[in-house]
Amino acid sequence: MMCHDESVCSDRLLIAVLVKHHGLGHIVLNLLSSDREMSAAVASAAVPLPRCLVDVCKIVHQARTALIKVFNAALGGVQIFKILD
16 A cells, blocks of 8 residues: 555554554454445444544554654754644
């Protein structure tokens, strides 16, 4: 899979590493397999994520934001990284 936005790729990579590290892979696989079994009409509806996966996504976002702020402050206000919301 080709990724044109490096920040999105790094977020995906960090989420994948944390999911693996915390042993949450089976939850992700269950979500993917249950999504495949649903009909197209039901699959288009928003499915809530388990709390543990929501927490991992929040941690990744907070870490990324903190790192961007640290790098920008260290460079004396020269903005190399952009915070994407």
